[in-house]
Amino acid sequence: MDSANANMNKKKLKEDRKMRPNEKVTLWVSRVIIWIFIVIILFPVAWVVGASLGTGDAFFSGTIFPKQISFQNYIDLFQKTQLLTWIKNSMILCFGVAIIQSILTSTSSYAFSRMKFVGRKNGLMTLLILQMFPTFMSLPAIYGILAKLDLLDNLYVFVLVLAGGSAFNIWLLKGYIDGLPKELDEAALVDGASYWQIFIRIILPLTAPMLVVIFLFSFIGTYSEFILSSAVLKSPESYTVALGLQRFITNQFSAHWTLFAAASVIASLPLVIIFMALQRYLQQGLAAGAVKG
């Protein structure tokens, strides 16, 4: 902490010494514009947080933030709604999808990056094309098939449905493995290690940072998934958080807005914290795996 402060002071000193008057004007104009932007951009967030702390069902009409602060909405949320069930369902879905996708992605990217085989080039091309098909495109088909097989509303079947497409992740991880030194696994191969041993002992540990990114992408994406869940999950007992909140808002919006606000704070907080904490890895991961322009 001290060294960080010292660093900051040093930077400030440097800044004061070297800045020319017009640079100073630019700096302060920039700061003021950024502050204005921050206020505008945080207004929706602040309004929702404010609403969640309001009293009763009614709106704090006429004021932007409540005059009295109460946590009653948060208490009601756990006592009177199915939020806990929805959170549990979301966790089953998100962890399930993220784990399956990470496994699919890691084994196939390893094969694409390190092995030569018939169909490799076409396989990679197919992945690129698959990436262009938006998920909703298969909605009529998936809905039609699940309806015929009587598999709607089944959370575990739905995990499998969502875990299917990970073409983007395979490209991302393949790019990352391409960047690891080939000598490492070639040496192991000469020493008589099998491909599986190399994969487990060398490739997996080295790709761990990128796998974390892929896991997070799957997790975050699944957490916000709406199109397929709203089609497939029918009963409130199998809703996810996103779906439950949407149904909540459309059914009882005008009566329970402050309750919804509290629910969205609860539902957003864990993801925001994870995102903020791992932001740096997300960026590095994206930069490492990105297709070079």
Added chain:
Amino acid sequence: MKTGTKIRDKLTPYAFLSPAILSMTVLSFLPIAYTIYIAFTNFSLNHFKQYQFVGFKNFIDIINGPLRTVFLPVLLWTVVFAAIATLANYVIGLFLAVLLNNKNMWETNIYRAILIIPWALPSTIAILAWQGLYNQDYGGINTLLSYLHISKIPWLTDPFWARVGIIIASAWMGYPFMMNASLGGLQAIPPELYEVADLDGATWFQKLRLITLPMLMSSALPLIISSFAFNFNNFGSVFLITGGGPPRTDTAFAGTTDLLVSAAYKMTMQFNRYDLASALSIIIFLIIGTLSYVNMRMTHAFEEVD
């Protein structure tokens, strides 16, 4: 023995690929193939068990038949929405990135962490909150406007304001990504260029126009194209804020703010017209696929395949 290991070596790659191949075949290829097949049939609630091949009828209905008056306005609005939303994302993102990329601003990272918040929120929930913000009577925005003595805006009931509202919400959600990407691009520009420009006495605006923007363009174009493709299919912003409404008087199939995607969704879920929805999906894919192809040519993604 030797031939045995050889065969095993040849099969190893497929063993590693098999989980992905299996899941993608079942969950990506088959549904897409089935979608393409449905698009050429009359599969709907009326023909749920027994449906027949009808050829290009669905496509003709959409593009030139009875549904033409629905399809064309929705297509036009989809393009307009995607263009404006993408432009807004990029301009705001770039503008903030230029301001943040100031070597004299020691607290840049703090601002950056705050400005990125809309990106970190779960999108479905953030969009739902926007629905509340736009409520005419008690929504945050109209309350704020009343402080400024501006009369209430009918965000969700007037076609024009509903469209403006969706664009604002999409800009709010989409700019952080562009800001981040632009910051990356800005930091890759060699500082010497600016030093030389300073020596020549260039103004702030001249440096932006003659150095920054041209240098950013190569990395920006692919981002802009993929962001356009994303907004073209920005289902959440429309369906969860306005539900496609306010409704149009001449058709029940699509409201004034419906994009092609949400129209396809409604055709599946509300009208059970799987045939029309599939045909519409294929049209959307052709548009997005073309764009993505151009994008990948530009980023040389195809050359990486070798």
